[in-house]
Amino acid sequence: MESHVVQLVQLCLNGIAIGAIYALVALGLVLIYKATEIINFAHGDILMASAFVGWGLITIAGLPFWLAALVTMLLAAALSYVLEARVLRVIVGQPQFAGAMLTLALAFMLRGAVSMAFGPTSRTFPTPWTGQTTHLGPLVIADLNLVILVAALVITALLFFFLRRTSVGISVQAASQNQLAAYLCGIPVKRLNSMVWAMAGAMAAVGGLLLAPIALVDIGLWYVVLKALAALVLGGFGSIPGAIVGGLLIGIVEQLAGVYLPDGFKDVMAYLVLIGVLVLWPRGILGEAHGRRV
Amino acid sequence: MLSVRNIETWYGPVNAIKGVSIDVAPGRIVAVLGANGAGKTTLLKTIAGVVDPFKGSIDFEDATINGLDPDVVARRGVVLVPEGRQIFPFLSVRENLQMGSFARSDKSDIQADIERIYGWFPRLRERVAQHAGLLSGGEQQMLAIGRALMARPKLLLLDEPSLGLSPLLTREIFHIIARINAETGTTILLVEQNAGIALSTAHDGYIMELGRIVAAGTCAALSEKEDVKEFYLGGSASAGKGQARRWKRRKTWR
Numbered sequence A: 001m002e003s004h005v006v007q008l009v010q011l012c013l014n015g016i017a018i019g020a021i022y023a024l025v026a027l028g029l030v031l032i033y034k035a036t037e038i039i040n041f042a043h044g045d046i047l048m049a050s051a052f053v054g055w056g057l058i059t060i061a062g063l064p065f066w067l068a069a070l071v072t073m074l075l076a077a078a079l080s081y082v083l084e085a086r087v088l089r090v091i092v093g094q095p096q097f098a099g100a101m102l103t104l105a106l107a108f109m110l111r112g113a114v115s116m117a118f119g120p121t122s123r124t125f126p127t128p129w130t131g132q133t134t135h136l137g138p139l140v141i142a143d144l145n146l147v148i149l150v151a152a153l154v155i156t157a158l159l160f161f162f163l164r165r166t167s168v169g170i171s172v173q174a175a176s177q178n179q180l181a182a183y184l185c186g187i188p189v190k191r192l193n194s195m196v197w198a199m200a201g202a203m204a205a206v207g208g209l210l211l212a213p214i215a216l217v218d219i220g221l222w223y224v225v226l227k228a229l230a231a232l233v234l235g236g237f238g239s240i241p242g243a244i245v246g247g248l249l250i251g252i253v254e255q256l257a258g259v260y261l262p263d264g265f266k267d268v269m270a271y272l273v274l275i276g277v278l279v280l281w282p283r284g285i286l287g288e289a290h291g292r293r294v
Numbered sequence B: 001m002l003s004v005r006n007i008e009t010w011y012g013p014v015n016a017i018k019g020v021s022i023d024v025a026p027g028r029i030v031a032v033l034g035a036n037g038a039g040k041t042t043l044l045k046t047i048a049g050v051v052d053p054f055k056g057s058i059d060f061e062d063a064t065i066n067g068l069d070p071d072v073v074a075r076r077g078v079v080l081v082p083e084g085r086q087i088f089p090f091l092s093v094r095e096n097l098q099m100g101s102f103a104r105s106d107k108s109d110i111q112a113d114i115e116r117i118y119g120w121f122p123r124l125r126e127r128v129a130q131h132a133g134l135l136s137g138g139e140q141q142m143l144a145i146g147r148a149l150m151a152r153p154k155l156l157l158l159d160e161p162s163l164g165l166s167p168l169l170t171r172e173i174f175h176i177i178a179r180i181n182a183e184t185g186t187t188i189l190l191v192e193q194n195a196g197i198a199l200s201t202a203h204d205g206y207i208m209e210l211g212r213i214v215a216a217g218t219c220a221a222l223s224e225k226e227d228v229k230e231f232y233l234g235g236s237a238s239a240g241k242g243q244a245r246r247w248k249r250r251k252t253w254r
């Protein structure tokens, strides 16, 4: 194979790995939006805080990676659960704008707390796969990227199974389609909403623990929430498959733009593509044609 | 079985219910009639816990249920079919019915119950796998009633089951309501605009106006009252002259 083809494939693979993380974050945002009609701007900061907590558990407390990951997920889930149950529930029934402001405020508070606790320096933590590679013909793939892909696939599959096949999962869909009817069926909607936030929080923690080894443990990690929001709009806001497609696309576009386009395009290109797609398909790629909210 | 004592319900500054008391005895079908805006929907919503009463109390089977969340009230056995076909549009007909039994403690014969509901509403069986949002209005109403029955309610609250249905379908639905009551012994409290069919289906009735109960009794007795005949059954007041009399005559509710 010619070297530039190899490079292209290589870049796409890296892009898919990053994109899988964007997709995970975007999935969390969609879940929260579908359940509570809130866009959680603090989602990226939960991811960022999880990366720091993971770093602390691994390098300071000396826990093995898997145990640290599990504890971090549980902590992020608990934090999200409490945020929904104690803070966001108070503004139920207020305009969506109130929810946006509240989560933005929470985002800044979390960011401030992390920077007070850990200081401004970036760090890294070791994973079982750091520095290892797999050779596939002429391709060299970092094992970390494979792990990211597998983790994202497993989580997405579990999520689909939960939403489509389990009674509790179907009741989550039911509550998002008609909240009054869900209450009247005896579905504990409030507890369900908190549970959905907890699930999204755990997914953000996974995202943080996977992203940190390639992007450093840094306050700036919260920035992925903007990428994930772009992915959501790109894929069609509110669509779960759309979140995945949008995340992967943005990941790939970013990697390609970083190499083939002049400096500075890497961070802008995702949004340029977004604008282009929206001009062509205003609902996004997989947007629901029969929107319930008119 | 259900006893509502002097409830008052407000929507912000709007006083929708101004002191209402009603009783529902086990096994009965009770109808609440009244003009638009009388507060019938508000009464059912208050009983189901969707809105909280400002004053008064609601007792169901010797326990106070006002102030509880609607999902808790539903799990106590008081299940509301709200106004206007509140189904889950993107779930299949089957999943809608399954959601009805979500809070049921014994899940053993859910399949048998689904079959029983298809027996009452055969049209639903033909559309099991279809998204509920794609059903016709009447079919959605049947689905909403069927879903409520999946909870095996002790008391079923129906808000205008005939809303927007053809006269034929209205008769069909009321026929099924009477059958459900007879076959399962489910107590039913229903609100209806179509006074004729409601009075002929139900056992007891209440008449509500501007947030108050103005008449009560068995349906047979209510059907005999002059005021009810004139204002709800479109009886004695004949056309033309009737219009003028409607304005002049004061309702006395004797």
Ligand SMILES: Nc1ncnc2c1ncn2[C@@H]1O[C@H](COP(=O)(O)OP(=O)(O)OP(=O)(O)O)[C@@H](O)[C@H]1O
Pocket (backbone or CB within 6 Å): B011, B014, B015, B016, B034, B035, B036, B037, B038, B039, B040, B041, B042, B043, B193
């Ligand atoms: N959400 C609300 N906010 C403010 N006022 C309300 C609300 N819902 C109902 N009302 C008022 O409360 C009163 C009673 O309304 P309700 O819906 O209970 O009447 P109804 O008897 O069910 O009428 P209909 O037969 O038209 O359904 C009305 O005056 C209405 O304007």
Ligand SMILES: [Mg+2]
Pocket (backbone or CB within 6 Å): B040, B041, B042, B083, B159, B160
């Ligand atoms: Mg009404």
